[in-house]
Amino acid sequence: GQQLNQSPQSMFIQEGEDVSMNCTSSSIFNTWLWYKQDPGEGPVLLIALYKAGELTSNGRLTAQFGITRKDSFLNISASIPSDVGIYFCAGQFGANSKLTFGKGITLSVRP
Amino acid sequence: KAGVTQTPRYLIKTRGQQVTLSCSPISGHRSVSWYQQTPGQGLQFLFEYFSETQRNKGNFPGRFSGRQFSNSRSEMNVSTLELGDSALYLCASSPREMGQETQYFGPGTRLLVL
Numbered sequence: 001g002q003q004l005n006q007s008p009q010s011m012f013i014q015e016g017e018d019v020s021m022n023c024t025s026s027s028i029f030n031t032w033l034w035y036k037q038d039p040g041e042g043p044v045l046l047i048a049l050y051k052a053g054e055l056t057s058n059g060r061l062t063a064q065f066g067i068t069r070k071d072s073f074l075n076i077s078a079s080i081p082s083d084v085g086i087y088f089c090a091g092q093f094g095a096n097s098k099l100t101f102g103k104g105i106t107l108s109v110r111p
Numbered sequence: 112k113a114g115v116t117q118t119p120r121y122l123i124k125t126r127g128q129q130v131t132l133s134c135s136p137i138s139g140h141r142s143v144s145w146y147q148q149t150p151g152q153g154l155q156f157l158f159e160y161f162s163e164t165q166r167n168k169g170n171f172p173g174r175f176s177g178r179q180f181s182n183s184r185s186e187m188n189v190s191t192l193e194l195g196d197s198a199l200y201l202c203a204s205s206p207r208e209m210g211q212e213t214q215y216f217g218p219g220t221r222l223l224v225l
Contacts, residue, residue, distance in 0.1 A: 041219070042219045044216070088153075096166060098159055099144070100156075101146075104153060104154075
């Protein structure tokens with residue numbers, strides 16, 4: 001079955017630093033989504049990508065849909081303490097298929 | 112628009128009991144998906160309902176079931192609860208526009224089975 005790989009499981013950065021996360025798949029996806037989850041809450045959609053090569057920004061966040069359609073990247077610039085949380089990638093192959101989620105990366109930001 | 116709402120937010124049950132969780136999607140969204148989230152397994156897909164029909168199903172036992180009503184509200188039921196069913200249950204709604212899948216999550220129901 002389709003699987004999404006996110007690594008490492010945890011990342012520790014200093015406030016003000018930039019951080020990059022990637023998500024890879026063994027199969028092709030036609031939609032990539034990035035979510036952030038705070039403790040005790042549901043995931044919140046950060047960025048949605050629908051086209052190979054697409055680069056989309058949302059404030060300090062930038063995400064890219066890989067050309068091969070088997071990967072996606074999320075960059076956070078000038079990190080702040082509220083960036084702490086779990087970042088999930090999700091992919092979908094077809095219009096009626098389910099979303100597949102990665103296991104998430106826990107980001108910690110040191111003040 | 113109001114976001115996805117889930118009730119109850121917290122629930123404590125004992126083994127062998129059954130539980131029903133409720134999800135109200137964003138107005139106009141016809142698709143509702145359910146996920147189980149545990150620390151070890153991450154987000155595991157349970158099932159998706161679209162226009163009152165189950166469209167996709169994950170690899171969960173038959174004790175997990177769901178349904179969707181004509182107003183798109185959805186319920187999930189777990190029968191004969193086991194300790195391992197303790198988890199955060201998340202519901203997500205989507206407009207399911209062709210070619211553009213975007214799911215919006217509710218806050219979740221945290222279930223503890225004793």
